[in-house]
Amino acid sequence: MHQTNKSFDIIIIGGGAAGMMAAISAKRHNPKLSVAIIDQTFALGRKILISGAGRCNLTNKNLTKDLTKKYFGDKKIIESVFKQFGYKEITEFFNGLGLELYEETKSASGKIFPKNDQAKAVVALLISEIERLNIESVLNTTVLSVKKDKKVFVLTGNCENKEVVYTADKLVLAAGGKSYPALGADGSGFDLAHDFKHRIIEPVPSGVPLVGKNELSQALQGTKLEAEITAYINNKKADNVVGDVLFTQYGLSGSGILSVSRGFSIELNRNHKNFAEVVLNFFPDKNSLEVKKYLAVRFKKHPDQTIENNLWGIFPMKFVFTILKLSNVDPLKRVNKLKVEEIEKLINNLTACKINITGTRGWNEAEFTAGGVAAEDVDPNNLESKLVSGLYFCGEVLDVDGEIGGYNLSWAWASGFVVGESL
Ligand SMILES: Cc1cc2nc3c(=O)[nH]c(=O)nc-3n(C[C@H](O)[C@H](O)[C@H](O)COP(=O)(O)OP(=O)(O)OC[C@H]3O[C@@H](n4cnc5c(N)ncnc54)[C@H](O)[C@@H]3O)c2cc1C
Incomplete structure (x- = not known):
């Protein structure tokens, strides 16, 4: 029998764009819940820092037009998520954090960036909101396995060569895909989902x-x-x-x-x-x-x-x-x-x-992943697993990807928000 390090109402595996947004959305929606983000790297939002060559193309003005042309994956899931949290909501969310945005006009492609062109500012403002909401960040911790014991998820992991165990009533898998593994997402999210019998569409590098x-x-x-x-x-x-x-x-x-x-x-x-x-x-x-x-x-x-x-x-x-x-x-x-x-x-x-x-x-040079957790076993309304109640997915771990131009981060923000609201 393992000794539990700590129990939470909600644990989110992965502190990238999707996981941070899911945590903020969950806690804003229900401040009484205890929420933790577990990430295997030393800091939250590391991939955001290098996005858009350090400028972070965080969304696109044309996001909600022609969704099916801009995204690959299950139409129902994509439409349902962006109907709940589209371009307007994404930009209002960041404006609400105090981040000014602008549209890059030279390419006429609708790309939206922070006004200061600094991805660092996006991450800093997200982290300050996470701290303000008392969301716990558990860093340098790799989740190695997850089991559902009656109604509780039991997560076993490794933190600085020590075994750690966390429990939660609800679990969000926001572990990303396989692109740029040095920044944390190494495909282990697919293995954790597969352990719960979720089908995985073979991931291949995209934006490569x-x-x-x-x-x-x-x-x-x-x-x-x-x-x-x-x-x-x-x-x-x-x-x-x-x-x-x-x-x-x-x-x-x-x-x-x-x-x-x-x-x-x-x-x-x-x-x-x-x-x-x-x-x-x-x-x-x-x-x-x-x-x-x-x-x-x-x-x-x-x-x-x-x-x-x-x-x-x-x-x-x-x-x-x-x-x-x-x-x-x-x-x-x-x-x-x-x-x-x-x-x-x-x-x-x-x-x-x-x-x-x-x-x-290969993966070291791919901006994102095509493939991932198959849509058929995920509820399009709230991204909860149809196989395991209380298990949710958001971000690149799902079999949804978008074109270059701010569409992948938009998916991470929107799917993270939808999951957070449903918890
Ligand atoms: C170079 C580059 C530039 C990009 N530029 C843009 C851009 O300008 N605009 C755009 O829209 N998109 C861009 N993208 C794509 C976009 O950044 C990603 O699609 C998005 O960040 C994915 O977010 P995510 O939260 O789903 O996954 P990630 O950001 O990959 O986060 C997953 C997190 O889960 C953690 N994790 C994984 N497994 C475990 C585990 N077992 N235990 C604990 N933690 C775990 C990882 O450490 C990681 O922090 C870019 C990508 C790259 C690589």
């Missing part, structure tokens, strides 16, 4: 760079360009976005590539398909015919320029040099001396440059 060795990436390492990115999987067009492409030693990264990575990851890592290709158009606002006309005008205007100098007026020199090499065009050739076949090959490489994708980078 793509692997595909190719001449362009090798030559252009470190170069970032905007491009129209079309994803083909098994010869079918799977996705099309305009965004940044960063060439790397192993293949491709950048925000545009992360946006299309989900489909590749599912097909390559979960379904073990093997034909995947990215097609890049480096003139994202033009098709090949328009590019042909556009270059013809430039060539006519500057007939004595070398092709190298003419393209340098549009692209970085490293890119110009590489694309000319790939097209077998002499960089020093004058534009009025180019052969029709040379121009055609060049335009083809500039507007339909094919890169074979052989894999994805």
Whole structure:
């Protein structure tokens, strides 16, 4: 028989965005309850700190429009959660903590950030609310197993090499997915859910760079360009976005590539398909015919320029040099001396440059997880388990994920809030 370290009305496993929100929501809703957050790292909200490159893109103005286009997962759960806590409620919640927000207008994608561009401020204000509400934070403690003994959840864990036991009447699993395991979420939430017979949809990394060795990436390492990115999987067009492409030693990264990575990851890592290709158009606002006309005008205007100098007026020199090499065009050739076949090959490489994708980078570089606790055994109204009463799920541990642009943190806040209100 273990000695119980402490008993609470509610224990939340995981002190990330979802767990912190669930704790605040539960305690605000019912101040008499004793609430604890248990986390295996040394601090709450560590992933929030690195989100949005340290700026924390905490939600999106277009959140409640087109929910089904922005999220992957069970439609009923997604709609039910955001109906209860949508864009308005998320922004009001943070304004209520004293955090000023702004919309980043340069990308016109509705991304919302804290006005001071500091993720640290988001975490600091959440922690001060947790302290104000007397929510207990149990840090450096890994929950290793959970059992339900009659009506009570018994959690056994490890804190600095000592066994610890906590009990609770209700349990929230907010243990995240598997992305960036160094920050705490290592997939153990899936194991704990599985122990209660919950089905787990095989997790794969999402928001992740793509692997595909190719001449362009090798030559252009470190170069970032905007491009129209079309994803083909098994010869079918799977996705099309305009965004940044960063060439790397192993293949491709950048925000545009992360946006299309989900489909590749599912097909390559979960379904073990093997034909995947990215097609890049480096003139994202033009098709090949328009590019042909556009270059013809430039060539006519500057007939004595070398092709190298003419393209340098549009692209970085490293890119110009590489694309000319790939097209077998002499960089020093004058534009009025180019052969029709040379121009055609060049335009083809500039507007339909094919890169074979052989894999994805792993969990250490994935921004989030596709897959997780299956929706079918979770009540869409309050995210309680249909298999074990008193057990709830929120955040990335569930099989719901969103597009890049503040959608994943929005899911964490909203699902955490809904669970907290139901406890
Ligand atoms: C680099 C990066 C940038 C990102 N930028 C953005 C962005 O700008 N906007 C956006 O919307 N999304 C962004 N995301 C995604 C977003 O941050 C996550 O989807 C979200 O934070 C998930 O929150 P969560 O609370 O569900 O999980 P997590 O934040 O992963 O929290 C889970 C917690 O559970 C704890 N835990 C796990 N297992 C146990 C256990 N057995 N015992 C005790 N504790 C345990 C972990 O230590 C961890 O603290 C980004 C992600 C990354 C990696």
